[in-house]
Amino acid sequence: MKKNYKKVYGYGLIMVVCVILIVLVACLSETRLDSFQEEYELQMTGSQKQIELLEKQIVDLTEKNRELEEKLQKTATLEAELETGNQALNDLIDIYGQYKDGDKSAAKEKFSKIEPIGFDDTALAYYQLLKDFLNK
Numbered sequence: 001m002k003k004n005y006k007k008v009y010g011y012g013l014i015m016v017v018c019v020i021l022i023v024l025v026a027c028l029s030e031t032r033l034d035s036f037q038e039e040y041e042l043q044m045t046g047s048q049k050q051i052e053l054l055e056k057q058i059v060d061l062t063e064k065n066r067e068l069e070e071k072l073q074k075t076a077t078l079e080a081e082l083e084t085g086n087q088a089l090n091d092l093i094d095i096y097g098q099y100k101d102g103d104k105s106a107a108k109e110k111f112s113k114i115e116p117i118g119f120d121d122t123a124l125a126y127y128q129l130l131k132d133f134l135n136k
Helices: 002-100 104-113 121-134
Strands: none
Touching (some): 104 121
16 A cells, blocks of 8 residues: 555655646746736837837928928029019110111110010119110
8 A cells, every 4th residue: 555655645746746847837938928018018119109200200301391392482483583584684685786786676676575574673774774775
């Protein structure tokens, strides 16, 4: 009977060791699970911060894009005005050249076709000067 008790004690000891091992593995797994959860939460927090930063950058870039589009539109308007003024000055120079070459009637005819609308101050001053000069 002592032999049977030895076997039972042996099996009992093996079972106790197995239970202890299972408890240790469970504790280690839970610790690992906690560390994985903490790491996941840190990654999510970092990702959320990156998303917020990217959203802010998108808003800033959208605002900057709008400002640049407004500047581009103003620049295009100024370029058109300068082109109109430049064309007007070229026309006035051509008229003066015709008058200087002795073709007064052609100069007066071309001058009468010019509309001073949209002239800048310089072109308007030249227009008035040439008008006075042609009407002498």
